[in-house]
Amino acid sequence: MSSKKFSEWAKKEISKSGPLRLSKAISAALIHPDFGYYYSKEIIGSRGDFITAPEVSQMFGELVGAFLAYIWDVSGKPSNSLFCEFGPGRGTLSADIYSALAQISPQFSCSPLHLIETSTSLRDIQKTTLRGQTVYWHDDFKEIPNQPLFAVANEFFDALGVNQAIFDGTNWRHRLLDFDTQFELITGPILKAAELEAFNVIALKNQKKGIIIEYSPKAVQISTEIALHIKEFGGAFLIIDYGKTNQMGDTIQAVSNHKPVDPWSNAGNADISHWVDFDCIRRASKNAGARFVGPVSQSQFFTQIGIKQRAEMLASSEHPEINRALFAAVDRLISPAHMGNLFQVGLIIPAGEGLPPGFQAE
Ligand code: SAH
Numbered sequence: 448m449s450s451k452k453f454s455e456w457a458k459k460e461i462s463k464s465g466p467l468r469l470s471k472a473i474s475a476a477l478i479h480p481d482f483g484y485y486y487s488k489e490i491i492g493s494r495g496d497f498i499t500a501p502e503v504s505q506m507f508g509e510l511v512g513a514f515l516a517y518i519w520d521v522s523g524k525p526s527n528s529l530f531c532e533f534g535p536g537r538g539t540l541s542a543d544i545y546s547a548l549a550q551i552s553p554q555f556s557c558s559p560l561h562l563i564e565t566s567t568s569l570r571d572i573q574k575t576t577l578r579g580q581t582v583y584w585h586d587d588f589k590e591i592p593n594q595p596l597f598a599v600a601n602e603f604f605d606a607l608g609v610n611q612a613i614f615d616g617t618n619w620r621h622r623l624l625d626f627d628t629q630f631e632l633i634t635g636p637i638l639k640a641a642e643l644e645a646f647n648v649i650a651l652k653n654q655k656k657g658i659i660i661e662y663s664p665k666a667v668q669i670s671t672e673i674a675l676h677i678k679e680f681g682g683a684f685l686i687i688d689y690g691k692t693n694q695m696g697d698t699i700q701a702v703s704n705h706k707p708v709d710p711w712s713n714a715g716n717a718d719i720s721h722w723v724d725f726d727c728i729r730r731a732s733k734n735a736g737a738r739f740v741g742p743v744s745q746s747q748f749f750t751q752i753g754i755k756q757r758a759e760m761l762a763s764s765e766h767p768e769i770n771r772a773l774f775a776a777v778d779r780l781i782s783p784a785h786m787g788n789l790f791q792v793g794l795i796i797p798a799g800e801g802l803p804p805g806f807q808a809e
Contacts, residue, residue, distance in 0.1 A: 452482035453715035458626050466623035466633055469699065470664055473608035473721075476714035478565045484715055485566040485606075491536045496718050497702050499602050500687070500745075500786060501540035504776035506757050507601075507749075508543020511685065514752050514805060515544070515597045516552035518683045518796070521803075524554065525595040525681060531561040533588075533669075534603030536569065538562075538576030544599070545580065559583060561591055588672050596682035598673065604688045604728070605720040607665035611697060612638055612646050616656040619648060630711035647694055647727065659697045661721065670728045674735035674795050684795040687745065690723030691791075698722035725793050732795045740794040740806050746787030748805040749780060 453476050460467055477484050489495045492502055500507045519528060532541045541560060548556035561583045564570050570584055585591065611622035613634055621635035621642075638646065646662045648654075673684050701710035703717035710719045729739040741748075758777050762770045781787040794806065802808075 450713050450716045453479075454630075456482065457624065457630070457714070461624075461626050466625040466635055468610050469622065469624060469632075470608035470610045472624045472711075472714070473699070473719050474665070476710075476719050477606055477608075479715075480567075482715045483566070484718060486568050490718065496704055498705075499536060500780055500790070501543060501601060502537070503779050503786075504773070505543045505546075506754055506761070506773075506776065507780060508540045509547040510749060510752050510754055510757060511540065511599055511687075512544035512547035513551060514803075515599065515683065515685065516548055516555050518803060519552065519555050519597055522595070522681055522683070526554075528555065528558045528595040528597055528682065529561055529592065530558045531563065531591060531596055531598040533563045533598065533600035534606060535562050535564055535573055536602075538573035540599065540601055541573075542576050545577075555597075558597070561585060563588060588669060588676075591676070593676075593680055595680050596673070596676055596684070598682070598684040599687070600684070601687045602689075602720075604663070604666050604669075604686060604723040605690070606718075607663050607669070609661040609663045609699065609721045610646075611699075612642075612648075612660050612662075614654050614656060614658045614660075619643060619646070619660075622659065624711065630714075647730070650694075650726075658695070660694045661696070661698060661724065662694060663721070663724070663727065666723065666728060667731045670731040670795065671735050674732040674737035674739075677795055678736045678797055681797055686723075686725075686728065686742075686793045686795070687790060688723040689786075689789045689791070690725050690742070692724070692726040692729075692742065694724050694727065696722075723791075725791055728793060728795075736798065738796050738798045740796060740802060742791035742793040743806055744788050745790035745792055746781040746783065747809060748792040751807065752805045754781060 491499055535541055545556055563585050565586055612619045613622045619638045622632055623635040625631055625633045646660055698721045699710055701708050701713055701717040701719045703713055708717050725742040732739040754777055758773045761773055779785045
């Protein structure tokens, strides 16, 4: 909303307690109630700063709905199931999921909808998109009732913030946000034993001077909470995000008006995000006693669960322009040149065997 307000906040914090952890700075830039970026009105969509998969095509949500309906089915159709979306943006994904469920799984479509959303202005947009439907909003996952949970998060984990560490040739040190005449990233204190463990330094093969690694404390906290919930009460959590399976590199980036910009001088005014480390989510899920499946590419997942067949079903012989738009959307979602390989899909489910559709070996 305002990079000036972020700047004032950050300078005050820095003068009070020293250079900032990056996860704290990112969270403030995105979800601080006074100036957080997600509180501005038009951020997602062609008139906003970036477009997400559910905004590309209804097929994205319909297929996610069909997938979760299948998992619900093979889980024994628990009658008291809840449906939950994390970081629903404009509410488009949940709306498309429910319209698919109404057709293919009417019983499951009666499950109440819970949305995890901190932004009051996005809640207003979601209210409009999802009018006619009973919705329960929450600031965080702790408020979710103890019942079987079928959940999805698209481009949510990439907004949770990361901390960074840099290797100085001998030790790993924190990489922190400081302000002198402008914002700058500085090398801070040496990581303590627990921090080295959190960054999973042990998994690094060769440590060269200058290497940067990342770790998202909130991603671990949230995936642990959900994995514990699913282990105890059943269900499934589908995670879709751009990411990889290691902690390597400085992946923090910012986008404004569909173009890359410097994160810190635009903080509050731009969408700051980072790559998701799916290995870290896998470790957290397993430590909590649940199972993590994948990640596989968005291309593999949606091809295997039938996006091309769905596009053919929706195609109309009378309206060639509709068909062109449909197949262009499929291409955008699954081709490696667009979102197909960059985006990954992972699944948290109770311990067990076998691979659901979407995740089977090619
Ligand atoms: N899933 C949507 C929007 C992605 S943008 C889509 O695909 O279009 C990220 C979303 O996560 C926004 O709704 C934002 O307000 C929400 N969000 C970000 N950080 C959050 C946090 N810590 N807690 C709850 N919601 C958060």
